[in-house]
Amino acid sequence: MTAPLTPPKRKDPLVRTRAGHVPPGLRSRAARAMAVRAGQGSFVLQVCDRCAVVTYPPRDRCPRCWGELNWKDQPRGAVVEAETTVRATIDLFFREHLPWRIGSVRLDAGPMAIVHLHGDVKQGDRVRMELRLDRGGAPALFALPEKETPNMADDPQLREFSADPKFRRVLVTDGRSPIGQIVAKALLKSGAQTVFLGNAEPLMRYPGQDDIEAIDGIEPVALNLAHTRSCQELAAQMGGRIDIIVNTAAFARPGGVGFDSKLTDLQTGLDIEVMGLMRLAQAFTPAMSGRSDDGVNSAVAFVDIVSVHGLTGKTGFAGSAASAAARLSLISGLRGEIAKAGIRVMTVLTGPVDDDWHQNVPPPKTAPEQIAKAVIETLVKGQETICAGDVARDVLSRWQADPLLTIREENQ
Structure with a gap:
């Protein structure tokens, strides 16, 4: 269960403010197209207009038949197949937020995807997927508990994908x-x-x-x-x-x-x-x-x-x-x-x-x-x-x- 967020203590003016960094940026036009849709609250994946296969991550062409891909709304359900916790990294953003939980999920839409995991989610759970923007504006899949859990919004990883006004x-x-x-x-x-x-x-x-x-x-x-x-x-x-x-x-x-x-x-x-x-x-x-x-x-x-x-x-x-x-x-x-x-x-x-x-x-x-x-x-x-x-x-x-x-x- 997620621990409730506590009000921050008064900041010591002599302590150095941590420099802000963002996760790695976008590398393709398809990823930017996904970011646009994530910014509007949609949960979309690419579907091939030739073989109807749903694909992830974003691509320019269907990996199966090389057909054209179109964005379509998809069911949000998934099952967590595996999980792990990252405890060491050279990335400037993630090294300041370790440990960081990620996992592999089987989406109801079909593809297997590597996603960010909420703290109340474990291997074998049914989860509700959301397409969120990280702090740098890149789209990412986030696995949330299928049903509301106590203090769910206080999860440290989830707060990095939101601007929740709590205690701000x-x-x-x-x-x-x-x-x-x-x-x-x-x-x-x-x-x-x-x-x-x-x-x-x-x-x-x-x-x-x-x-x-x-x-x-x-x-x-x-x-x-x-x-x-x-x-x-x-x-x-x-x-x-x-x-x-x-x-x-x-x-x-x-x-x-x-x-x-x-x-x-x-x-x-x-x-x-x-x-x-x-x-x-x-x-x-x-x-x-x-x-x-x-x-x-x-x-x-x-x-x-x-x-x-x-x-x-x-x-x-x-x-x-x-x-x-x-x-x-x-x-x-x-x-x-x-x-x-x-x-x-x-x-x-x-x-x-x-x-x-x-x-x-x-x-x-x-x-x-x-x-x-x-x-x-x-x-x-x-x-x-x-x-x-x-x-x-x-x-x-x-x-x-x-x-x-x-x-x-x-x-x-």
């Missing part, structure tokens, strides 16, 4: 919005040690302020993403204490491009959502990258909540969609920059949010509770991309199938 300190950038407040409560419920709640205008009251700031574990901080100095000052004060950043800042206003448009709204939106994202990343990611392997509460993730219409544009909210598109581009660049440090960059895609600025948008709309649930899920599972609500899932699935058609559908 989180910065939520905008606490003035309902989304920020609900996300903060969800993080505390999931075990976060402290949630620092950003407030862009400390001298102005906002709805729910007394209630949210009275909660044990919530610590309000001054943070205005529209001002570079505000981001820099907060990072100087506590950049070394932040383990997870959840960017809830948003500026959604109705308006078109040639009609019913306001340049001031577009400028403000770009300043808060796009330039603000860059200010936030420049201020905090250097310190986070230096603490990516700092024990139980190491820095692990940067989460951005953004509209799914950044992929398609949206008539009636063209400015907000343009800001979202720029944010998605910046997030992709940031993911590549800090992958070597082992910091995960995650995107929560939303549809129209159920707020005052979307009153004229017909349902279904995305509730703040759905966004908070998606934030916790992507942290616990270590996913790169997750959808909050049915609208975002529908738009993303259609966009993946036919991008140009989806763009036309969303703008007519």
